[in-house]
Amino acid sequence: MSIVRPYPKSETGWRFDETYPNATPDHLFNSRFMHQLYFRDDPAYKGKYSVPLLWDKKTNRIVNNESAEMLRWLPHAFNSILEEDPGDVEGLDFYPADLRKKIDEVTPWLTSLICSGVYKAGFVRNQDNYEKNVVPLFAALNNLEALVYANGGPYILGTKLTELDLLAYPTIVRFDTVYAQHFKTNLGMIRHDYPVLNNWLKNLYWNVEGFKESTDFKHIKENYTKSHGDINPLAITPLGPYPDVEEGYASDWSKLKPGKVAHPLVLEAQSKL
Numbered sequence: 001m002s003i004v005r006p007y008p009k010s011e012t013g014w015r016f017d018e019t020y021p022n023a024t025p026d027h028l029f030n031s032r033f034m035h036q037l038y039f040r041d042d043p044a045y046k047g048k049y050s051v052p053l054l055w056d057k058k059t060n061r062i063v064n065n066e067s068a069e070m071l072r073w074l075p076h077a078f079n080s081i082l083e084e085d086p087g088d089v090e091g092l093d094f095y096p097a098d099l100r101k102k103i104d105e106v107t108p109w110l111t112s113l114i115c116s117g118v119y120k121a122g123f124v125r126n127q128d129n130y131e132k133n134v135v136p137l138f139a140a141l142n143n144l145e146a147l148v149y150a151n152g153g154p155y156i157l158g159t160k161l162t163e164l165d166l167l168a169y170p171t172i173v174r175f176d177t178v179y180a181q182h183f184k185t186n187l188g189m190i191r192h193d194y195p196v197l198n199n200w201l202k203n204l205y206w207n208v209e210g211f212k213e214s215t216d217f218k219h220i221k222e223n224y225t226k227s228h229g230d231i232n233p234l235a236i237t238p239l240g241p242y243p244d245v246e247e248g249y250a251s252d253w254s255k256l257k258p259g260k261v262a263h264p265l266v267l268e269a270q271s272k273l
């Protein structure tokens with residue numbers, strides 16, 4: 001895996017620079033910029049130079065650059081060449097048959113109101129659009145808090161880690177450290193207003209292999225605060241809040257009380273979701 005550095009981006013986009021902590025060179029072609037990989041695949045490429053990008057070393061082509069598709073497809077992509085019965089590959093079924101209906105119900109509002117919702121509120125150019133977008137974000141967070149509580153944890157749908165946890169994690173783990181100040185999504189914070197989501201987050205980050213290891217707060221914070229000149233012209237990265245993710249996971253979920261942001265506009269929006 002090759003890891004870009006989080007800033008600067010400008011119009012040339014992501015770059016490789018192994019002098020930046022925990023960034024790497026492009027291990028395949030030693031490209032300086034991510035866009036070189038897009039043009040290597042298709043010299044007439046006109047789209048975004050986004051990450052993640054999955055590259056096929058045999059055909060020398062891009063396989064996919066859409067994270068939601070990779071999430072659905074990669075866990076089973078190599079079943080045909082596995083020696084074990086694919087049904088026995090433990091822990092890699094994030095879209096299990098018994099939860100598909102529920103996952104399909106939650107995914108649209110989770111992605112549009114929460115995962116994209118922070119960007120919709122954060123990249124606006126005026127007060128009205130900010131308010132139009134920040135309110136439904138918190139209405140949906142109130143609903144997510146209630147959903148995790150109703151299912152009893154430790155994951156969104158209960159005892160199985162599913163696509164929903166993997167979709168929600170990058171947004172929730174960045175919420176307090178970046179979005180609440182940088183995108184002004186500060187009607188509430190996960191750690192102060194959503195005890196159930198905070199406990200869900202603590203569990204993933206501290207107890208579930210792969211989450212903490214793939215989360216780098218220096219990359220996360222500097223990507224936003226040092227590459228959006230119009231939002232943060234001096235590029236000063238706030239030190240807080242501290243710690244990035246709180247410790248002290250409560251394994252007894254029955255002792256938790258769900259929280260919410262009770263701003264009247266949020267409650268009104270929540271009643272219409």
Ligand SMILES: N[C@@H](CCC(=O)N[C@@H](CS)C(=O)NCC(=O)O)C(=O)O
Nearest residue numbers: 009013014049050051052065066067
């Ligand atoms: N649909 C894509 C969107 C990916 C995307 O927009 N990635 C952002 C980073 S999270 C990006 O690379 N943006 C281009 C940039 O910031 O230069 C996916 O979810 O995989």
